Amino acid sequence: MTTATPVTPDGAExxxxxxxxxxxxxxxxxxxxxxxxxxxxxxxxxxxxxASGLFDSDGAFTLDNVAALGDPVILTTFWSSTWLSLxxxxxxxxxxxxxxYAMLGLSETGPMRTAVDAAAGVFAxxxxxxxxxxxxxxxxxxxxxxxxxxxxGIDIFADGPWIYxxxxxxxxxxxxxxxxxVITFMPALSALKPQWAExxxxxxxxxxxFWTRVGIPVLAPSFLACTLLLFANAFSSYAxxxxxxxxxxxxxxxxxxxxxxxxxxxxxxxxxxALALGMIVVVGVVMxxxxxxxRRAARWQG
Amino acid sequence: xxxxxxxxxxxxxIGILVGAFFAIPMGSTLLYTFRDGDGFSxxxxxxxxxxxxxxxxxxxxxxxxxxVVLSVLTVAIVLFxxxxxxxxxxxxxxxxxxxxxxxxxxxISIPAIVLVVGLxxxxxxxxxxxxxxxxxxxxxxxxxxxxxAYRAIQASIDAVDIRTLSEAARALGAGWGxxxxxxxxxxLRSGLLAASxxxxxxxxxxxxxxxxxNRQVFQTALVVVKNSDGYAAAxxxxxxxxxxxxxxxxxxxxxxxxAGKAGS
Numbered sequence: 001m002t003t004a005t006p007v008t009p010d011g012a013e014x015x016x017x018x019x020x021x022x023x024x025x026x027x028x029x030x031x032x033x034x035x036x037x038x039x040x041x042x043x044x045x046x047x048x049x050x051a052s053g054l055f056d057s058d059g060a061f062t063l064d065n066v067a068a069l070g071d072p073v074i075l076t077t078f079w080s081s082t083w084l085s086l087x088x089x090x091x092x093x094x095x096x097x098x099x100x101y102a103m104l105g106l107s108e109t110g111p112m113r114t115a116v117d118a119a120a121g122v123f124a125x126x127x128x129x130x131x132x133x134x135x136x137x138x139x140x141x142x143x144x145x146x147x148x149x150x151x152x153g154i155d156i157f158a159d160g161p162w163i164y165x166x167x168x169x170x171x172x173x174x175x176x177x178x179x180x181x182v183i184t185f186m187p188a189l190s191a192l193k194p195q196w197a198e199x200x201x202x203x204x205x206x207x208x209x210f211w212t213r214v215g216i217p218v219l220a221p222s223f224l225a226c227t228l229l230l231f232a233n234a235f236s237s238y239a240x241x242x243x244x245x246x247x248x249x250x251x252x253x254x255x256x257x258x259x260x261x262x263x264x265x266x267x268x269x270x271x272x273x274a275l276a277l278g279m280i281v282v283v284g285v286v287m288x289x290x291x292x293x294x295r296r297a298a299r300w301q302g
Numbered sequence: 303x304x305x306x307x308x309x310x311x312x313x314x315x316i317g318i319l320v321g322a323f324f325a326i327p328m329g330s331t332l333l334y335t336f337r338d339g340d341g342f343s344x345x346x347x348x349x350x351x352x353x354x355x356x357x358x359x360x361x362x363x364x365x366x367x368x369x370v371v372l373s374v375l376t377v378a379i380v381l382f383x384x385x386x387x388x389x390x391x392x393x394x395x396x397x398x399x400x401x402x403x404x405x406x407x408x409x410i411s412i413p414a415i416v417l418v419v420g421l422x423x424x425x426x427x428x429x430x431x432x433x434x435x436x437x438x439x440x441x442x443x444x445x446x447x448x449x450x451a452y453r454a455i456q457a458s459i460d461a462v463d464i465r466t467l468s469e470a471a472r473a474l475g476a477g478w479g480x481x482x483x484x485x486x487x488x489x490l491r492s493g494l495l496a497a498s499x500x501x502x503x504x505x506x507x508x509x510x511x512x513x514x515x516n517r518q519v520f521q522t523a524l525v526v527v528k529n530s531d532g533y534a535a536a537x538x539x540x541x542x543x544x545x546x547x548x549x550x551x552x553x554x555x556x557x558x559x560x561a562g563k564a565g566s
Contacts (some may be wrong), residue, residue, distance in 0.1 A: 045420030
């Protein structure tokens with residue numbers, strides 16, 4: 001903390017070169033704690049994670065772990081992760097966009113809007129383990145809905161307990177994708193100007209033609225950007241799957257867990273590094289596309 | 303009312319369909335916790351207060367205690383490391399802002415599980431220096447909440463002209479410490495509050511990092527208890543969701559209060 005400096009009425013103090021130099025240095029020093037923190041806990045772990053895939057357990061450089069990404073088992077896992085993320089991203093995006101559309105009818109400061117916003121925040125960020133439990137209680141083997149359906153003569157597990165396998169992840173994933181879509185897509189929809197609808201009417205357009213000629217083309221880039229974000233979100237998600245599937249590793253994050261916690265095979269940590277590398281590549285490409293599309297989408301906002 | 307809004311009927315149809323998708327799992331979980339053999343009773347809720355079962359729920363209380371400590375430390379990182387840096391960047395290094403923004407939003411695109419792979423060796427070293435206490439996880443959590451906290455605080459910074467405020471305070475003879483604590487911080491109150499609450503919600507919901515680094519927090523404790531008593535896990539799930547909902551309602555109201563003030 002600096003002490004108060006005497007100031008001349010015309011504020012000349014701030015332009016005096018030597019003092020400015022000292023305070024400038026002090027300002028740079030002020031950035032130091034945050035930079036050190038981010039370097040140590042964000043940059044370093046990311047670099048370590050990616051680099052560990054390029055070395056063997058003795059610390060020698062090797063491409064074996066990266067080559068292991070071509071293993072059919074690992075390729076299958078990446079494919080499972082990809083289609084699960086793609087499917088839930090598209091379904092979540094469409095349903096989430098419909099919710100946003102319906103929310104246009106709510107007053108922006110009304111209690112209903114506050115409640116929907118809060119619910120979206122809870123379900124988008126507070127999911128994970130608890131979401132898995134909720135779905136076990138609902139459509140698990142002893143779930144409430146499962147028993148209701150069994151009572152009605154429908155056995156949803158006739159083909160085996162899919163809730164604990166890959167298809168069981170679809171519903172919980174959609175459950176957290178919809179609220180994320182509501183949070184990220186709502187600003188774009190709110191930015192549509194009602195005046196455009198009036199202009200459309202004045203020029204002889206119909207209510208439907210507003211959406212086909214103006215609304216949808218303007219919103220398309222935002223919609224695509226949000227869908228990409230949802231894809232990255234599902235691809236990165238770990239907790240729900242970890243709590244639902246107690247064994248097996250159907251998706252990439254679970255495979256990383258297996259590699260990290262494997263006590264039988266030495267040197268598997270490096271496979272975890274290679275898998276992390278693969279994940280970063282997929283998520284990195286998706287987020288790069290997101291920023292490209294988002295830049296285009298931002299044209300109509302603000 | 304927005305002219306682009308769908309008709310009342312369309313609104314209701316969308317609301318009911320999507321609402322049902324969310325209400326059914328929540329309602330089912332609630333029903334599930336009231337199950338008692340073939341009938342229904344609050345036996346599983348009452349069990350929370352049963353001394354005979356206290357040992358069974360002990361992991362939850364330990365985990366919750368650890369999560370609360372972690373929340374406090376993570377909020378401290380947000381308030382005392384992130385927020386002052388943001389103010390500094392805004393006032394003194396406006397040209398650094400795009401790079402700074404890129405940096406703090408980066409954790410969104412790095413999956414937590416990838417971060418864990420790199421954090422494992424760092425925590426091994428950290429364990430030697432600081433011990434393996436659960437509180438050290440706050441360093442990792444501070445990173446995961448960065449994007450959320452940044453957005454909340456930045457919204458406040460953009461809404462208040464802190465440059466003029468700080469120059470006025472400096473001209474009146476205030477030191478930088480006073481400016482930061484007594485002029486800028488009160489004006490960013492709603493943003494700092496929202497950032498803190500969202501950090502608490504994220505920390506209470508975090509599972510990936512804690513689980514893979516073998517630390518006991520609320521979420522990992524839920525999984526432990528689930529293996530012996532699925533009903534208790536469901537009860538705690540509902541309580542935690544209700545708590546998070548209240549937190550975010552508070553954020554919503556704080557945000558609205560700010561919007562109202564800015565408008566007048």
